[in-house]
Amino acid sequence: MKLSILNLVPVREGQNYQQAMASMVTLAQYAEQIGIERYWIAEHHNTKNLASSATALLIQHTLAHTETLRVGSGGVMLPNHSPYIVAEQYGTLETLYPNRVELGLGRAPGTDMRTAYALRKGREHSDFPTEIAELRGYFENTNPVSAYPAAGLKVPFYILGSSTESAYLAAELGLPYAFASHFAPRMMEMAVEIYRKQFKPSPHLAAPYVILGVNAIVAQTDEQARQLATTQTQFFLNVVTNAQQNLQPPLASADDVWKRHLSAQFPPHFGPVDFQEIPLYNQERAVVEQMTACSLIGSSASVTHQLNTLRDQVHFDEIMAVSYIFDEQLQRLSYKMLKEIVDKI
Template identity: 60%
Template sequence: MLNLSILNLVPLRQGQNFVQSVDAMTRLAQLAERLNFRRYWIAEHHNMPNMASSSTQLLIQHTLANTQNIIVGAGGVMLPNHSPLQVAEQYGTLSQLYPNRVEIGLGRAPGTDMRTAAALRRGNINPDFAQDIAELRRYFSEESRNDSVKAYMAIGQDVPIIILGSSPESAYLAAELGLPYAFASHFAPRFLEMAVEIYRREFKPSVVLAKPYVIVGANAIVAETDQKAESLATSQTKLFYGIVSGNMQQLQPPFASEQDFWQAHQSPFIGQEQQAVKSMTSCSFIGSPNSVKQQLQNFRKQVEFDELMAVSYIFDEKLQHRSYEMLAEVVKTL
């Protein structure tokens, strides 16, 4: 059985303000709960004009307050931006308020540019990721009651931790710690197969996980026909083009086709930009339900994974919800 979850970067659609974007985030979480998705993660990004996910823990609390049962987590906490003590206090508090519904995905990247990273963690922009994870886990342990520095709200709280990554290095760490592993192939798919193979090969069973567990991030856009889905996907193309070209904009309405989009965005570097966008979005499942089912079946032959963490950059919220409904039906048949 393949588990299905949602990752939300809380993008602002064209014409939306931040409050409206957060309202859309909440409605999507409620849909995910109705559809029995496994988990709902909210990303962490900073200094980005088109994403509302900078204060991730606040958005997680808001989502928890507006849902009943679904697990809500950080996808992830970019640990270089925070002290482990603060993370333990924040998520320990959330776990006390919403028992058995909170988890933490931990990433080593800052989720922003280096100048912003320096502003976030004042002078320590190259912390030791493994050491910070150990410190964070210590704060959640019963043994920390004897420490001079404690995160009181976190002590004894069973908050699951998942290691995030986009490189083989993160795979080795997740395997060594015996923790679940989530790969960010929704925007950095280059090392996916290598990283998953390393993680499964090197995995050491732990008190929290007996065998490897792999979550794969992917872009997913499902519509009634291939043509409709490919048109909707041009909003995703536009978003990634903004990253590549350095001109980030709010999520835009779709073009009729991918060809129309690129014809409208000619530049001296268009070939390089097009290739970069294609590379970043290569882990995407786009099409009708039948087409997406075939794509997923082929993908599962290449990569052994346990859970699909779907991202859907669709401009029309109703069509985005319909896409997730159809994706859920597809996954049930795999």
């Protein structure tokens, strides 16, 4: 099994964007040092607590500050971009940093619909399989026009997805499949099973290859890991409520996250009524818990057990971990401990 890292480039409380990008590079350098398989950077727009809007630029910046690490897009949200421009950009990156660039491709906008419209002016309708074929054509130099310096270069493609539709597509194209179970685990087992059963070997890949996104927080003790994970809980609560707060320091416990949210959002007006017992006020917690169901949280022993259980549940070849840990030193330690666990399995 292999271990990779996904980075959304979150802005920690007290940081500015420049400092968040510096943290991204520092983590990449550490990932290279401990032998991480690949380091992908996400694409998000109109999200003020994430600095990952100009993905290609961040990839270039990361490549420039590392030596051997493979760096890719997790992913390029292809409907947002002209395939021709994507080919030119990633062909340029491949020319500058040979055999280190990867193209993860997704069909989601990575933003809200109004922002998606701003991104896609004049391209409101897109067809993901057709755009992938067009993009491939620029690298193979088989389209009516050429995209230099991409023409003739071999940049590996990966299909990203969170549904069965993406599984069918990845299988049909004979490409590696990265499933976004780190935030959308509901269809994980079904999608991976479809991909493996329907996979058609291609010139790019002889056998199915599954990368599974997971949230991962490893610490010296289960108690410390659970406390660190309150930052993750706050992050996903921000996603659900669209609060867009910067990445927050950990609280004492998960219950403290929800008590603080309850007091901030829903002050009681009827005396001794426990609002936590009313289903309406637990909806956000239920959604967050559903989104984060694919999380490895605990000591080395606990995470080893959780990872083995996950392997029994679904057949994958690689995990791509994202760790919402506020303290950067503890985040690096978490990845180191996770790498040691993966190496033993």
